Amino acid sequence: MKNWQIALVAAGGALFTLLISGVLAVATALYAVPVLQAAGEPASESESSPGESEEPPPSAQPAEPGEDPAEPAGPGAADVDIADFGGLSGADEVFEVRVNDAYIDDDGTVTDGAGFSETAPEGMDYAVFNLHITNISAEPAAWDGFDHLATGASGDTYANDTDAEFAAADDYFPSETLNPGESVETDAIFAIPSGESLTEVELNSTYGVTPVTLVP
Numbered sequence: 001m002k003n004w005q006i007a008l009v010a011a012g013g014a015l016f017t018l019l020i021s022g023v024l025a026v027a028t029a030l031y032a033v034p035v036l037q038a039a040g041e042p043a044s045e046s047e048s049s050p051g052e053s054e055e056p057p058p059s060a061q062p063a064e065p066g067e068d069p070a071e072p073a074g075p076g077a078a079d080v081d082i083a084d085f086g087g088l089s090g091a092d093e094v095f096e097v098r099v100n101d102a103y104i105d106d107d108g109t110v111t112d113g114a115g116f117s118e119t120a121p122e123g124m125d126y127a128v129f130n131l132h133i134t135n136i137s138a139e140p141a142a143w144d145g146f147d148h149l150a151t152g153a154s155g156d157t158y159a160n161d162t163d164a165e166f167a168a169a170d171d172y173f174p175s176e177t178l179n180p181g182e183s184v185e186t187d188a189i190f191a192i193p194s195g196e197s198l199t200e201v202e203l204n205s206t207y208g209v210t211p212v213t214l215v216p
Helices: 002-040 164-168
Strands: 089-091 095-102 109-111 117-119 124-136 149-152 155-161 183-191 196-201 213-214
Touching: 002 124, 089 213, 095 196, 095 213, 109 124, 117 164, 124 196, 155 183, 164 183, 183 196
Parallel strands: none
Antiparallel strands: 089 095, 095 124, 109 117, 124 183, 149 155, 149 196, 196 213
């Protein structure tokens, strides 16, 4: 082959290579455009943009307030005025009893006014119940005056103070006999802590009978 023919073939191959390269470059550019557009598209509404905080979910509605729990009982939790016992009455098989008056002794000392007296222990007060009692049985009977019981708001119970009752007696001494239908006044006295409030009293007139329970 002559030199000029060889040169012509070489030039044609170079031109063909250049054309192929141009076609490939154009194709690559056309393919890249959608990719770049896809990469540059703004984020969809469902996607959060960088630096944009999500809204917090709505807070739960507060529960309907319920009833306050009951407070535990304690001293003075059921503050009953001792005067509320006044006028209460009841009866067992032998005696009918009515509370004329109920009060806390002011100075802690009870007396019959004739020289006999009794003072409450330190830190205690005398709760005094002045009683009107009547023998409702068919035979003579005595109001023993023992084993009375008072219950405080604290839940504690207190026996009657017989020494104080004898010191305060000026009309009738417990254990004296009363005829059927006979009535007298006497006292039931309890030494209770200062500030205590009584909620119930059991009055036991005679051994073996059911006590009279008084609740204001």
